[in-house]
Amino acid sequence: MIKTMEKTDIKSSVNEIRKDFPILNRKVNGRPLVYFDNAATSQKPSSVINEMRRYFEEYNANVHRVGHALGQEASLAYEQAREKIALFMNAKSSKEIIFTANATESVNLVAWTWGRDNIKENDEIIVSIMEHHSNFICWQQLAKEKKAILKIVDITDSYELDMQQFEQMLSDKTKLVAITSMSNVLGTINPVKKIAELTHKYGAKILVDASQSVVQMKTDVQDFDCDWLVFTGHKICGPTGIGVLYGKYDILKEMPPFMMGGGMITTVSIADSEWEMPPQRFEAGTPRISEAIGLGIAIDYINNLGVDNIRAYEEELTSYMIKQLLEIEGLTIYGPLDMEKRGATIAFSIKGIHPHDLGTLLDELGIAIRIGHHCAMPLHQRLAVDKTMRASLYFYNTFEEIDYFIQSLKKSVKIFQKFL
Ligand SMILES: Cc1ncc(COP(=O)(O)O)c(C=O)c1O
Missing domain, CATH: 3.90.1150.10 (Aspartate Aminotransferase, domain 1)
Structure with a gap:
């Protein structure tokens, strides 16, 4: 090492x-x-591979509310990974970090929860022409379902985001801007901080897809002032099967659950159920324990470089x-x-x-x-x-x-x- x-x-x-x-x-x-x-x-890197193997060989157990030693070790490692990721992207709290399967699931989570609650007929969603399908299709389909309008920012002749066009597209009808911080084709870096500032002037929310930039540029969610940010673990030296959704806590706590089951409730009765606070509300079922631990070690590796x-x-x-x-x-x-x-x-x-x-x-x-x-x-x-x-x-x-x-x-x- x-x-x-x-x-x-x-x-x-x-x-x-x-x-x-x-x-x-x-x-x-x-x-x-x-x-x-x-x-x-x-x-x-070997450090990621070895720690995932060590988890299975030495402390494999389910996490959360487990009394025995293995469960406590696994829970600690899982939550430590969350802490590392929060620090890595300068989130205010690890409660703002949700583990998902990948960037695709992170975007879907926002679209199926916040999106379905908040996007109404004639509202406008802005994406760019350079989005990966995972930050495009969700919004296209949501717009169709809600009879909202999907607006698409073009690129300039030098393959940059057309900021002039973006500014012209923004209006009081804009509810969401979903934009990549770095194109997975053009390599273009988008000025997310500026985009967030303009978006917020109109009271809209911004989701940043940082899947490509996360290992190439500093990710600072407080500096960007984005409402959500997503990335996928396997592009940053982590394993497959793990993604991250960052969200401002005040927004997350108003969002309904995405999937339902064990681990995301406070009480369940025959008549109804009550939800845990984030991040647990969005991590239904046994989470991706080894993958989250692996991602935490990958973050250590990147921080070290x-x-x-x-x-x-x-x-x-x-x-x-x-x-x-x-x-x-x-x-x-x-x-x-x-x-x-x-x-x-x-x-x-x-x-x-x-x-x-x-x-x-x-x-x-x-x-x-x-x-x-x-x-x-x-x-x-x-x-x-x-x-x-x-x-x-x-x-x-x-x-x-x-x-x-x-x-x-x-x-x-x-x-x-x-x-x-
Ligand atoms: C910019 C960008 N966003 C999202 C994704 C989706 O990542 P995943 O397939 O791991 O969800 C990718 C993967 O290629 C990507 O490059």
């Missing part, structure tokens, strides 16, 4: 960092794995990769070229070559990138492309891997260009 990082230490320690991730040792098709699909899911250090290193990697990609004839990058305005996700296409063909050739060379619409079909329709290739970098990637990727990409392009 690497020691606490000094500023900009990641570049010089990347080989040490890589040793924390056992999977990075493996070969694919006889070649060392080059994993550039981090926007889909990140790899897991330092989000600012991660950002600095990934910026260098991204700019190095973009510079070389732009030298390839016929290649289009969909996303801002200004490093301050983007994260480490690079979507691109190459004229005349089908993304799937390239993806298959790269896979044969041990390189994992993603091909498709990346759960952002409305964005791809806006970009007038069916599919893009997406290479997404992480703090354990190296400049050498980028060199190998670029060489392999150029070789593959040459092969296909022969047939054009």
Whole structure:
């Protein structure tokens, strides 16, 4: 396990960092794995894997209201994970942190509870064209059901959120703005603090989807002043099956339950039931104990590296990769070229070559990138492309891997260009 990082230490320690991730040792098709699909899911450090194993081997028990030693240990670890996450995102209290299955469930929770209670006919919901489906479909369907209006903020020619259009869309009819802090395709960083400030001027609420930014930029819910923020654990070195919903406590306590069952009630009688206060109100049934504990350890790992250090290193990697990609004839990058305005996700296409063909050739060379619409079909329709290739970098990637990727990409392009 690497020691606490000094500023900009990641570049010089990347080989040490890589040793924390056992999977990075493996070969694919006889070649060392080059994993550039981090926007889909990140790899897991041994500390996360080991603690989850330790939970099952040493203190596996159900949580909450358990008298015995194992139950108390498990409850403590589960609640400590909640505390760590609250601190990580600067929430006022761990009571504002709800464990869900993933970001998708977190958004659904808000849509099915607050959304159904508060969105009425002719109300307006604003989302952006760059949303992941998980922060799009819920609002689209809610708007349909309630006869509300879904407004969609466009992007500019430089792939940034059109803030001018956003401001024009806001009105007293706006009830909710649901926006990503970083696009999982364009890599665009959105000014969530400014968006929240404008949204609140109209008395509307704002939900931020921080699934991509959470490991690349500081998440400070008090500074953002967002009403809800969601992210998914598996993109931040945690396991799958765990997500987070942050909500301002005053809002959470007015929201009805999402799912009903054990653990979320104070009393149940034949006639009726009463709900626990948040966060328990929203964690019906046996929660995701090992996954929450694993996520807590992942947060320790990220804190140890330092989000600012991660950002600095990934910026260098991204700019190095973009510079070389732009030298390839016929290649289009969909996303801002200004490093301050983007994260480490690079979507691109190459004229005349089908993304799937390239993806298959790269896979044969041990390189994992993603091909498709990346759960952002409305964005791809806006970009007038069916599919893009997406290479997404992480703090354990190296400049050498980028060199190998670029060489392999150029070789593959040459092969296909022969047939054009
Ligand atoms: C921006 C963004 N939001 C939400 C999600 C959904 O995450 P999950 O599938 O874990 O719920 C993703 C996953 O790709 C994402 O990139």
